[in-house]
Amino acid sequence: MSNHARPLPEPDADSAPYWQGCREHRLLLRRCTDCGGVQFPPGPRCPDCGARTHDWVEASGRGWVFSWIVVHHPVPREVYQDEVPYVVALIELAEGPRLAANIVGCEPAAISAGMAVTVEFEDVTEQITLPRFRPTQPATPT
Amino acid sequence: MWSLRDKYAIAGVGYTEYSSKSGVTVLDLATRACGNALADAGLGADQVDGVISYTFNDSVPAMAVATGLGLPGARYAVDYQAGGNAANLVIQAAAAAIEAGLAENVLCYRAMNGRSGFRLGGGRELTARGITQHTAPHGWISYPQAMAMWCRRHMIRHGTTSAQLGAVAVTCRDNAALNERAMMRQPITLADHRNARMIVEPFRLLDICLESDGACAVLVTGAERARDLRQRPVYILGAAYGGGPNQGDDLFDAIRWPDHDHNYSRYIADDLWRGAGVGPRDVDVAEIYDCFTYSVIVQLEGFGFCPPGEGGGFVQDGRIARDGELPINTHGGLLSEAYIHGLNHVVEAVEQLRGQAGPRQIDGAEIALTTAGAMTCGSALVLRN
Numbered sequence: 001m002s003n004h005a006r007p008l009p010e011p012d013a014d015s016a017p018y019w020q021g022c023r024e025h026r027l028l029l030r031r032c033t034d035c036g037g038v039q040f041p042p043g044p045r046c047p048d049c050g051a052r053t054h055d056w057v058e059a060s061g062r063g064w065v066f067s068w069i070v071v072h073h074p075v076p077r078e079v080y081q082d083e084v085p086y087v088v089a090l091i092e093l094a095e096g097p098r099l100a101a102n103i104v105g106c107e108p109a110a111i112s113a114g115m116a117v118t119v120e121f122e123d124v125t126e127q128i129t130l131p132r133f134r135p136t137q138p139a140t141p142t
Numbered sequence: 143m144w145s146l147r148d149k150y151a152i153a154g155v156g157y158t159e160y161s162s163k164s165g166v167t168v169l170d171l172a173t174r175a176c177g178n179a180l181a182d183a184g185l186g187a188d189q190v191d192g193v194i195s196y197t198f199n200d201s202v203p204a205m206a207v208a209t210g211l212g213l214p215g216a217r218y219a220v221d222y223q224a225g226g227n228a229a230n231l232v233i234q235a236a237a238a239a240i241e242a243g244l245a246e247n248v249l250c251y252r253a254m255n256g257r258s259g260f261r262l263g264g265g266r267e268l269t270a271r272g273i274t275q276h277t278a279p280h281g282w283i284s285y286p287q288a289m290a291m292w293c294r295r296h297m298i299r300h301g302t303t304s305a306q307l308g309a310v311a312v313t314c315r316d317n318a319a320l321n322e323r324a325m326m327r328q329p330i331t332l333a334d335h336r337n338a339r340m341i342v343e344p345f346r347l348l349d350i351c352l353e354s355d356g357a358c359a360v361l362v363t364g365a366e367r368a369r370d371l372r373q374r375p376v377y378i379l380g381a382a383y384g385g386g387p388n389q390g391d392d393l394f395d396a397i398r399w400p401d402h403d404h405n406y407s408r409y410i411a412d413d414l415w416r417g418a419g420v421g422p423r424d425v426d427v428a429e430i431y432d433c434f435t436y437s438v439i440v441q442l443e444g445f446g447f448c449p450p451g452e453g454g455g456f457v458q459d460g461r462i463a464r465d466g467e468l469p470i471n472t473h474g475g476l477l478s479e480a481y482i483h484g485l486n487h488v489v490e491a492v493e494q495l496r497g498q499a500g501p502r503q504i505d506g507a508e509i510a511l512t513t514a515g516a517m518t519c520g521s522a523l524v525l526r527n
Contacts, residue, residue, distance in 0.1 A: 009275035067295040070343035075284040088282040113298040
């Protein structure tokens, strides 16, 4: 996934800290300072309690595969014809929220529900870095 | 909850040819379908004072159709920014508008050159702003890609199989074979489905609906008025619209949806059946929104035809065939008739309840369900003759 013709995120006032975090290779989640809820995607208000006040917490970067697709037919063709097949997954983060991202570093057929994954970051341009996920390597026994 | 049981009726339906290249403008399609609905009802354009449509930036507004039809007194011309989720909502809204005294005779239509013009599935608007900044950059763009994520979740939770999806595709095609206006009439087998090109796992080509140029229109009026018109009235027993508490930022977005193994239908079923005063067992024919094969399975569960998770088994063994326990999509659906965003399901339900469905007629059909939508929000009607 290194084709720069693909659509790049246009950060807005709600999401700018999140994308800035990605540039710094940190996965930041919006946390409501009223009810403590941690949410994705970041919006103007807490979807749980409606409060506007919030701060940002760095996620562990660990999660698991909630659902996934394997794209074979490129849409649009001119952008993705050299990318297919590729995997898009809904990842449920250890902190609770889900986000959508590509899974790299394994064959599409090897992906399974509940598979543990860890975030990494792809610097797409000087301004934009995207999170993506890779199967978590088992910890080396000590 | 719907409180207008039997007070309003569908008095006319109209449609154009369905094709992949209409060669005419969307306004031409829209006014033709509306004109056909008026002719069907035997009502003059001078009697129509309401027009409602829904559009995905791919159609013409209600005011243009009111103008094009030469309506002398359009008092209520409204457009919903919506896809198939609104196919039954517009009819509910028409009845509500009449009840409120805003109009007396309301045309509802959906019109687009969905194949030769703006292709909804084509990812043409390739932007990543608002909610799509969190989806499109990862190559998650088209509706087949969106729904495949839901379908996979159903497979994970309930063991639903591709062969079960195939049973829906085959049933729709069998029905379309008897429908002269269907775009795809060549029968298919489960093996054809199994061997079809993979588009986005778990969807193969035959899991995905058509792209169509065409239009449908429905005339809604008061029950008493309908009885004076040309056709046997089809009464609106029940109507519901909605979804859960996390309907998302647009139709595609379901990141915060509780679990993609169920959809809007679970949230509106109670409203629908209580308003209609009947239940799933009373339905003679069901026109289920089938933008994808999977959508049928999850809605059969949501509307209570089978328990959650058992929709995959339900669609097998001929249960949804014309001679089965619950005939579905007797026209061929979006999968094989045409993709007119669900309004063609209403047209078919009306023809079934009038006994005018020709070789596809379900004998003795008295109560029909139509549904519209596949993800976080949608609408449904219960109709009777």
